[in-house]
Amino acid sequence: METKPNLAMQAGVRTVAAPGTRGRLKRWMQKEGTAYLFLAPYLTFFLIFIVLPVAFAIGLSFTSFNAIQLPKFTGLKNYIDLFTRDSVFMQYVLPNTLKFSLIAGPVGYLLSFLLAWVLAQIQRAPRTVLALLIYSPSLTIGVAMQVVWKTIFNGDPTGYLNSLLLRYDLIEQPIQWLQSPDYLMGIMMAVTIWSSMGIGFLAMLAGVLNINAELYEAGYIDGISNRFQEIIHITIPAMKPQMLFGAVMSVVSTFQAGMIGVELSGSNPTPQYAGQLIVNHIEDFGFIRYEMGYASAISVVLLLIIYLCTKVVWRLFSEKE
Amino acid sequence: MASFQGTKINPTRFHVSQLKFYLLLLPLAAFMVMPIVFIVSHAFKPMNELFAYPPRFFVQRPTLDNFRLLFANITTSGIPVSRYLFNSLVITLITVLATILISAAAGYAFSKKKFRLKDTLFEINTLALMFVPIAVAVPRYFVVVKLGLIDTFAINILPLLAMPVGLFLIKQFIDQVPNEMLEAAQIDGAGDWTIFRKIIIPMTMPAIATIAILAFQVAWNNTEPSTLYIYNESIKNFAYYMSTFTATNNEVAGQGIASAAALIMFVPNVLIFIFMQSKVMNTMAHSGLK
Numbered sequence: 001m002e003t004k005p006n007l008a009m010q011a012g013v014r015t016v017a018a019p020g021t022r023g024r025l026k027r028w029m030q031k032e033g034t035a036y037l038f039l040a041p042y043l044t045f046f047l048i049f050i051v052l053p054v055a056f057a058i059g060l061s062f063t064s065f066n067a068i069q070l071p072k073f074t075g076l077k078n079y080i081d082l083f084t085r086d087s088v089f090m091q092y093v094l095p096n097t098l099k100f101s102l103i104a105g106p107v108g109y110l111l112s113f114l115l116a117w118v119l120a121q122i123q124r125a126p127r128t129v130l131a132l133l134i135y136s137p138s139l140t141i142g143v144a145m146q147v148v149w150k151t152i153f154n155g156d157p158t159g160y161l162n163s164l165l166l167r168y169d170l171i172e173q174p175i176q177w178l179q180s181p182d183y184l185m186g187i188m189m190a191v192t193i194w195s196s197m198g199i200g201f202l203a204m205l206a207g208v209l210n211i212n213a214e215l216y217e218a219g220y221i222d223g224i225s226n227r228f229q230e231i232i233h234i235t236i237p238a239m240k241p242q243m244l245f246g247a248v249m250s251v252v253s254t255f256q257a258g259m260i261g262v263e264l265s266g267s268n269p270t271p272q273y274a275g276q277l278i279v280n281h282i283e284d285f286g287f288i289r290y291e292m293g294y295a296s297a298i299s300v301v302l303l304l305i306i307y308l309c310t311k312v313v314w315r316l317f318s319e320k321e
Numbered sequence: 322m323a324s325f326q327g328t329k330i331n332p333t334r335f336h337v338s339q340l341k342f343y344l345l346l347l348p349l350a351a352f353m354v355m356p357i358v359f360i361v362s363h364a365f366k367p368m369n370e371l372f373a374y375p376p377r378f379f380v381q382r383p384t385l386d387n388f389r390l391l392f393a394n395i396t397t398s399g400i401p402v403s404r405y406l407f408n409s410l411v412i413t414l415i416t417v418l419a420t421i422l423i424s425a426a427a428g429y430a431f432s433k434k435k436f437r438l439k440d441t442l443f444e445i446n447t448l449a450l451m452f453v454p455i456a457v458a459v460p461r462y463f464v465v466v467k468l469g470l471i472d473t474f475a476i477n478i479l480p481l482l483a484m485p486v487g488l489f490l491i492k493q494f495i496d497q498v499p500n501e502m503l504e505a506a507q508i509d510g511a512g513d514w515t516i517f518r519k520i521i522i523p524m525t526m527p528a529i530a531t532i533a534i535l536a537f538q539v540a541w542n543n544t545e546p547s548t549l550y551i552y553n554e555s556i557k558n559f560a561y562y563m564s565t566f567t568a569t570n571n572e573v574a575g576q577g578i579a580s581a582a583a584l585i586m587f588v589p590n591v592l593i594f595i596f597m598q599s600k601v602m603n604t605m606a607h608s609g610l611k
Contacts, residue, residue, distance in 0.1 A: 034513045035434035039442075042427035045483035048464065050452055056460030115349070120330045121342045132595065133350040136357055139538060139590040147363065147583040148356040151576075163375045194353065199486070199535070199605075206605035209331050216330075241609020248450055248610065249486075255453050279455050286459035287549075295459045302456045310451045318610075 054303065060296035067290050078297035089298075092273035093281045096185065097258075100277055101309070104189045105254040108196025109247060115197060116205040117231065131205060138198035138253075149191055149264060153177035178265050181274035188264060188275050192257050200246030200253075207242030208235060244317035251309045255279070255302070278302045357587070364388075364584040371576050387581035394578060400554045402562065406585070409541060409559035412477045416540035417533050419482055424532055428491035429521050433503060443492070447610070449485040458549065465550050476550045477558060481539050487532040493607040494528035495521060528607075530600035537593050542586070560586065 061078055063071035082089055115134055119127050152160045155176035162174040177183045211234070219234045236243060261275025262268045268284055270276050278298060286295030332339065358378075363371070365383035395401050430436070431443050454461070461480070470476040498521065506516050522529070547561030563582045594601075 032434075032436040035430045035436040035439075038426040038430035038434070038513070038517070041423045042483055042488060043442075045423070045479065046446070046449070046485075048468070049461065049480045049483060050449055050485075052464050053457040053461040054452075056463060057457050060460060115346075118342050118346055121332070122339050122346070123332055123335060126343075128598065130346050130350045132591075132598065133354040135594070136591060137353055139587070139594065147579050148359050151363070152356075152359075158372065158374050158376055160376050160378070167375060194356075197353070202601060203605045203608040206602050206608065209602075210606045211330065213330070239609075242605075244610040245608045252451050252453060256455065258455060282456070282459065292459055299456050299459065302453075306451055306453060306456070 057296045057299045057303070060293050061300045062297075063293040065291075065293040065296075067292050071293060074293070078294050079301075081294070082297055082301065088269075088273060088276070089281060093276050093278055096273070096276055097278045097305070099185065100189060100192075101251075101254050104192040104196070104257075105250055105309075107189075108193045108254070109200070109250040111193065112197050112201040112246060112250070113204050113243070116201055117208055117235065119205055120208040131202075134197050135201060137195040138201075149187070150178070150266075153187060153264070155179060179271050181272040184261060184265060184270060184275040188260050191264070192254065192260060195257075196250065196253065198249065198253060200249035203242045203249070204239065204246045207239035211235060211238045240317050244314065247313040247317055248310055251306060251313060255306050259283075278305070360580065360583050360587055363580040366577070366580070368577060371580075387577040391578045391581045391585075402559075402582075404555060405557060405559040405562040408474075408477070408556060412474075412558055413537055413540040416478050416481050417536045419478070420484055420487060420536040421529050421532055423482055424484060424487040424491050425495075425522060425525065425529060426517065427488050428495050428525075428528075429517055431488070431492045432495035433498075433500070433521075446485050446488055450489060452485060454480070454545070458545070462549055471550055472553050472556075473551075474556045477543075477546045477556070478540075480546065481536065481543065484532070484536060484539070487535055490531055490604055490608060491525060491528040493609075494525050494604055497607065498524050527600035527603040530597040531604040534593055534597055534601060538590060541589060 060071060062073060062075060064074045064077070065071035119131055119134075122130075154160070154162065155174060155178065157163060157166060157174045159174065159177070161177065162171070165171045166174065175183065177187060215234055215238055216230065219230065224230055224233055258277045258279025261270045261277060262280050262283075265271055265275060268280050268288070270280065279302070282295050282298045282302065285291045285298065362378065362380045364387055365385070366380045367382060367384045367386055370377065370381055392402055431439065431446075465471060465476060465480075470479065502520060503516055506520060511519070542560050543558070544561045544564050547557035548564075551557055559582075563579070563586055
């Protein structure tokens, strides 16, 4: 593991350094070389699997590419098509994505913060147990959860929810929860919110617990009189960094959960595009229709949306004014 | 101090005033954990209970039939289930160890070393915290093709090794290691590698535990390589097997096997978290972004 980056490092250095600068090179190796040596493995994988794909996506988004012939430069055509011709995108995918991320994201985040705060108000032992219970759903998002949610929302009368509602005469016919455009989106959001107490939640819990008790005392001397004021004036300002970390993680996990509609309904496109999110649209064009250039343009739009959401979040919580 | 009626965050003793929090937390936690209980209960149900009408939440007469069926099951391509499980174990183990080593090394450089691109590179890494891998699935596929990594075992592991969150957390944690300590070691003649091994690694165990958990979850639950980059069934992982299972025959005979598989997917996640949770909380205290 160490020798390979080492060689790569030296090779990289040689090309950078001008001839006759042996001494300078040696000094550089002593001063900065080891730092890059420690960085090299990480940077290599970071470049290959994160930077390169993003760069590729941007490049391909200006081309027409079917994965067989060479990409053909088409300028902004993909982007223009996406926003003017792609009626599915404008009518379903974009509104769905906005709805999904603007509801599931913030609700999950607020719930994470609230639960973290409440958990901090009780003793250590019960807190650890309850925190684990609340955190556990986030461990299983994706694969294992399909068994649960598909069985609970099964469209037959034997489905758990259907059977429950039928028993109490709340419905007359079993409902095709996951195949119905009316319910799919709601179920997707519920499942996402349910599993949103993940790493951000843990960060915020640690944040609340680490606030210096003297801050509170000082606050009370300054006239804070109830817990609500305490949260607004002391807790949140004191744990802003964790709040921000949690918020960024919440944005990411919300968009990462994009496959959920397809996973639940079992088809891409989802029934009448009800649960179609940008991620599914990318997959639809990229891996089903092989319109890679167009799919890349959608990827770039998605990355921009995530970037903007994170920027907003950053504005809200950052300590730098 | 008796007049101070302020917060009782992290109390050491039970007090009646905490009851309201329990009143809120207990039902919520019960609700949150319901699907997990469901997975466990479902996995041990005999066939007639799986399809009972009306369905029952809890198992009445638990049996190991589902697990027996799962391991007796052989896919259409003749690969036994245990093979997928074995692949998953190997992939996860290597990913966790390699991610720890790579992130800790990079974290050490970012935290304690001086180099010109330091701030820029760390800024880029912070930007990459918001990276969503599935957004660039298409170009990533081409990168993998160009590198000749299609249909190799390594592709299960390599894309996971650069974990921006992991580097971020461990760098914040290494920042807490006092510089004087490193200087003292240097005076004693310790090189970077010795410092890294003897001081940095032991002192950042909580952060390493956290990265271990995160890497474990990503590797164990990852279906992307098996779905997109691998055609050879014998090097695919268990999560993939599980996903094909629920996708194709989720209605009838597959139900029991799927729930047994779901339990196998889920249990290691919980175990590793329980095992390391106190260390995680310790790391998370330094997780703030500024």
